[in-house]
Amino acid sequence: MTLNPTDTRKLGHLLRRAGFGARPAEWTEYAKLGVAATTERLLHPETAPDHMDDVLKDIQGDYVDFDDMGSVKKWWTYRMSHTPRPLEEKMVLFWHGHFATANYKVDNPRWMWQQNQTFRSHALGNFHTLLQAVSRDPAMLIWLDGADNKKGRPNENYGRELLELFTMGVNSGYTETDVKECARAFTGWRYDREANTFAFHANEHDDGPKTFLGQTGPFNGDDILDILVRQPQTAQFLCTKLFKYFVHDTPSPAEIAPLTKVYFSSGYETRAVVGAILSSSAFYSAAAFHSKIKSPVEFTVTALRTLDAPFSATNNTLIGATRAMGQDLFNPPNVKGWPGGKTWMNTMTLVNRVNFAGSIAYEMGRRGTLSGHLRRGIAAYGTAPGGLNTPEQLVDALWGMLLPGHSPTPQTRDALLGYARDQGNPGSVNFDAKAGGLVSLILSTPEYQLA
Amino acid sequence: MSFSKPTTRREFLTNGLTFVGLGLAMPTVLMRAAQAQTFDPLAVHLPPIPGGKILVVIEMSGGNDGLNTVIPYTDLGYAKARPVIGLPQSDVVKLSSSIGLHPSMGAFKGLFEKGQLAVMTGVGYPNPNRSHFQSMDVWQTGSTEVDVRERTGWLARYFDKDGHFQGNPLSGITLGSSLPLTLFSDDVPASVIGSGTDFGFKSDAGDKKQQMEALRALYAQGTVAGSNAEFVRNVGSEAYSSSLELKKAFNDYDVKAGSTAKYPANSGLASGLQTIAKLITGGVGTRVYYVGLGGFDTHANQPRQHANLLGDLSNSIAAFYNDLALQGRANDVVTMTFSEFGRRVKENGSAGTDHGAASVMFLAGGGIKGGIYGDYPSLTDLDDGDLRMHTDYRSVYATLLDKWLATPSQPVLGGSFPHLNFV
Numbered sequence: 007m008t009l010n011p012t013d014t015r016k017l018g019h020l021l022r023r024a025g026f027g028a029r030p031a032e033w034t035e036y037a038k039l040g041v042a043a044t045t046e047r048l049l050h051p052e053t054a055p056d057h058m059d060d061v062l063k064d065i066q067g068d069y070v071d072f073d074d075m076g077s078v079k080k081w082w083t084y085r086m087s088h089t090p091r092p093l094e095e096k097m098v099l100f101w102h103g104h105f106a107t108a109n110y111k112v113d114n115p116r117w118m119w120q121q122n123q124t125f126r127s128h129a130l131g132n133f134h135t136l137l138q139a140v141s142r143d144p145a146m147l148i149w150l151d152g153a154d155n156k157k158g159r160p161n162e163n164y165g166r167e168l169l170e171l172f173t174m175g176v177n178s179g180y181t182e183t184d185v186k187e188c189a190r191a192f193t194g195w196r197y198d199r200e201a202n203t204f205a206f207h208a209n210e211h212d213d214g215p216k217t218f219l220g221q222t223g224p225f226n227g228d229d230i231l232d233i234l235v236r237q238p239q240t241a242q243f244l245c246t247k248l249f250k251y252f253v254h255d256t257p258s259p260a261e262i263a264p265l266t267k268v269y270f271s272s273g274y275e276t277r278a279v280v281g282a283i284l285s286s287s288a289f290y291s292a293a294a295f296h297s298k299i300k301s302p303v304e305f306t307v308t309a310l311r312t313l314d315a316p317f318s319a320t321n322n323t324l325i326g327a328t329r330a331m332g333q334d335l336f337n338p339p340n341v342k343g344w345p346g347g348k349t350w351m352n353t354m355t356l357v358n359r360v361n362f363a364g365s366i367a368y369e370m371g372r373r374g375t376l377s378g379h380l381r382r383g384i385a386a387y388g389t390a391p392g393g394l395n396t397p398e399q400l401v402d403a404l405w406g407m408l409l410p411g412h413s414p415t416p417q418t419r420d421a422l423l424g425y426a427r428d429q430g431n432p433g434s435v436n437f438d439a440k441a442g443g444l445v446s447l448i449l450s451t452p453e454y455q456l457a
Numbered sequence: 458m459s460f461s462k463p464t465t466r467r468e469f470l471t472n473g474l475t476f477v478g479l480g481l482a483m484p485t486v487l488m489r490a491a492q493a494q495t496f497d498p499l500a501v502h503l504p505p506i507p508g509g510k511i512l513v514v515i516e517m518s519g520g521n522d523g524l525n526t527v528i529p530y531t532d533l534g535y536a537k538a539r540p541v542i543g544l545p546q547s548d549v550v551k552l553s554s555s556i557g558l559h560p561s562m563g564a565f566k567g568l569f570e571k572g573q574l575a576v577m578t579g580v581g582y583p584n585p586n587r588s589h590f591q592s593m594d595v596w597q598t599g600s601t602e603v604d605v606r607e608r609t610g611w612l613a614r615y616f617d618k619d620g621h622f623q624g625n626p627l628s629g630i631t632l633g634s635s636l637p638l639t640l641f642s643d644d645v646p647a648s649v650i651g652s653g654t655d656f657g658f659k660s661d662a663g664d665k666k667q668q669m670e671a672l673r674a675l676y677a678q679g680t681v682a683g684s685n686a687e688f689v690r691n692v693g694s695e696a697y698s699s700s701l702e703l704k705k706a707f708n709d710y711d712v713k714a715g716s717t718a719k720y721p722a723n724s725g726l727a728s729g730l731q732t733i734a735k736l737i738t739g740g741v742g743t744r745v746y747y748v749g750l751g752g753f754d755t756h757a758n759q760p761r762q763h764a765n766l767l768g769d770l771s772n773s774i775a776a777f778y779n780d781l782a783l784q785g786r787a788n789d790v791v792t793m794t795f796s797e798f799g800r801r802v803k804e805n806g807s808a809g810t811d812h813g814a815a816s817v818m819f820l821a822g823g824g825i826k827g828g829i830y831g832d833y834p835s836l837t838d839l840d841d842g843d844l845r846m847h848t849d850y851r852s853v854y855a856t857l858l859d860k861w862l863a864t865p866s867q868p869v870l871g872g873s874f875p876h877l878n879f880v
Binding site for chain 1: 518587588589590591626634635636641648649650651656657658659660662664667668670671672674675676677685686687688689690692693695696699700756757805806807811
């Protein structure tokens, strides 16, 4: 089924932003549903099946070893590449960047995986509940020294980052004293290494009176979270981050205000805020289309899904590739996460993206599966109504599949045509000889780097 | 953020490699593009970089504990504040009758005795900020006013305000996988080169020449709608041209000098500095190099972690200058170390230290006037538990801009700061 150009553009945009692009069979499915119903489906991942864990018990013949960081990374990227719940995984990635925790200090892959599962359980759930879960998460407790935070000897690490990075945001009105009082409230919050769970050590907890953000009481960590989640600054900070993640990097106050209202009226439900974002006029505005530089994970996983490539086509290089592009999953550079935007793009990371694109196309070509996948993809996206006989038809068909609803510039199209044309016979094209190279080139274009 | 004591050397190295060239191997299915022949149709002519002195910046991330790095070892307050993590007088590498270095920094003694190491004490800025990110922003932007929207680095502004740098992306080089804020602006002529040796577009396809030609056409300078797309396009053009220059410099390196210099093995920082030495002696012309060493946020179990890091730092810098000296370039290069803040005077209950304020900086090189600069701040007259600064970090920057890089500091820093005498 072929959508009209407007809806094609919107659907392509929605699937790129609220997921990682669509495999051809998914595109067909979503095109039948239309943009609005697709949005609803994405916002309710629980309506899509999730037998991923059965499948994931055996990736390329290897069992997943949850005590090995590389294996856990593979587990997650495989999920992202194949999940029928793309918005859920996109939100897990968001929370991973928000509550940025790194294994280079935690040094416990199983706990990093557990944390990832916590993000998944609450991906589109209640933000208050998520805060409570994260504050008890063993990986987080190691990461921000929760275990060293004791009555009489507070360690301010978690108290500070909770305010600065996880809830209210830096410079939003809390003081150094608030940080200290917050740290006191979380004293005694420890982990039990054998049980892999949270453990509260009452004897290390400072239950004395504290004054936090102008309120006084014998606050425990949960009391602090109750106070924080109610703060307008928290609403502003979280909604702004979510807007930037889904829409574009420069929101106006008028675009954030309605979202903070939804945050409060829904009782801190992430699904409600994300839903409001995805149905806003800002989301489909000209400022939003193809305006965000894709993160390395978005770039690689979207390429895989759109090409309908199996995870194995990356020959186990996906993890190293995203790291070389500046995004090492489970190892953000610091607790602030990945700054994103233009910081993704420099001479080194661009070179790595281009080389990755070439390697996928090359591998699929080598296996002899590329032509078949591409023909099916072109059919699903309906981008070759007149056939695939000329260089122009081939370039337009592949471009339309990889960047639905977005036209190439004349310069870009000319460069691709220059490659596709057979010097001896410029009016015709050999699909099998040229399609793979074209895919590699399209994935390397400046346009494709943007979502 | 802090680190528990690393239990293996591999863990330590992983921690230390946060910033420096990751040197990741690309998949073996990829082959390099044809090496530069006498004529390469893909090469874009890069304008020459103006000649002059070279600055190497080493970012020590996490907040280096200056008090255990440069130690006022005769001050009774020192041992009193640090009963567990304080360094014994007998172990300190003595530079004067009252000031010494951490015991693991023996490699710096030679540089100091040659008069090629300036030790700055009490460096900071007014109203110190103890947040990693805010304070690092202050150091990297060269401004105590932080603008969240449009932030540029002080060295990026150096390139811009100097007026002689015309779009050669190798004017500034970062080792590693991301451009630091120090070198960030929309138009900065700086590159990120990973470890250097693995840099460049590659293709394994049968018709790779045609693919490369198409790639070049896609990235050739031209107008394209949208600011982010234009940004990406510019990055691509630069990538092409840069890779050719780098390859040439690596091929020309004096390997014998390199091995005589005795760079520490298994050190990301040492590899990075050696790569820089190759580029300097290879005549690429780059004026600013940037490399990082992470792991300094020692909230707990500081002694071993800190000792390892300071040993790595001093051994690597000493080897770097051995290498440069053998190739006659040591007088042309100043290396500056900095960190986002120091740490509190009093140790905490976890054999570590929490975020502090004023700290130390090192400046090394043949052109440096070595010595200890400034009286060590008082250990008793503190600013809320932290050392008081007596030297604004922007004085260090201004001195380097005006006297080493030979460009007016005022437009770069947005103000005038008194010069220091280290160069």
